[in-house]
Amino acid sequence: MDSPVGWTIVRLAHVLSRRFETAMRPHGLTPAQFGVLATIAAEPGIGSGQLARRVLVTAQSVGELVATLETAGLVARDRSGGPGRRAGIRLTPQGRTVLDGASRAAATLDDPAVFGLSPAEATTLNSLLHRALRAQHESPPT
Known part of the structure; x- marks a missing residue:
C-alpha cells in the first residue's frame, strides 16, 4: 500500500535529519547551524531577517543561532552601520574552515546511491x- 506523499516525505525527513545530525556532530555543528553558515557563505553580509527566511526558522531562532556561532568565533556581525541599522553577518576565517569540513561531510549524504x-x-x-x-x-x- 502506498502512503500519502506528505507522510512519505516526513518519514524520509526524519531519517535524513538523524543522518545529517550525525554527519555534523564531528564539526561541532547542528544541522540548523550548518544551514546558517552555508547561507551566510552564499550571501555575505546577509541580515538576520533575510537569513531567518532562507533557513526557515523564526527571527528569534536565527538570533540565537547567530549568537551561538558568534560566540564560537564562526561568524561576525558588521555593526558599522550604527544604531538601528541592519547588522550584516559574515563568516570568519574559522567559520569558513568549519563550513568547508562540514560541507564535505554533507556531500557524502548527497550521493544518489x-x-x-x-x-x-x-x-x-x-x-x-x-x-x-x-x-x-x-x-x-x-
Missing part, C-alpha cells in the same frame, strides 16, 4: 522537491 536512485532520478526528485517546497511557501497553511 544513498537514496537508492540513479543520478538522473536524483536530479528529478530534487527538482520535484524544490517545486513542492516553493508551493508550500506560496500558499499559506490551511
Whole structure:
C-alpha cells in the first residue's frame, strides 16, 4: 500500500535529519547551524531577517543561532552601520574552515546511491522537491 506523499516525505525527513545530525556532530555543528553558515557563505553580509527566511526558522531562532556561532568565533556581525541599522553577518576565517569540513561531510549524504536512485532520478526528485517546497511557501497553511 502506498502512503500519502506528505507522510512519505516526513518519514524520509526524519531519517535524513538523524543522518545529517550525525554527519555534523564531528564539526561541532547542528544541522540548523550548518544551514546558517552555508547561507551566510552564499550571501555575505546577509541580515538576520533575510537569513531567518532562507533557513526557515523564526527571527528569534536565527538570533540565537547567530549568537551561538558568534560566540564560537564562526561568524561576525558588521555593526558599522550604527544604531538601528541592519547588522550584516559574515563568516570568519574559522567559520569558513568549519563550513568547508562540514560541507564535505554533507556531500557524502548527497550521493544518489544513498537514496537508492540513479543520478538522473536524483536530479528529478530534487527538482520535484524544490517545486513542492516553493508551493508550500506560496500558499499559506490551511
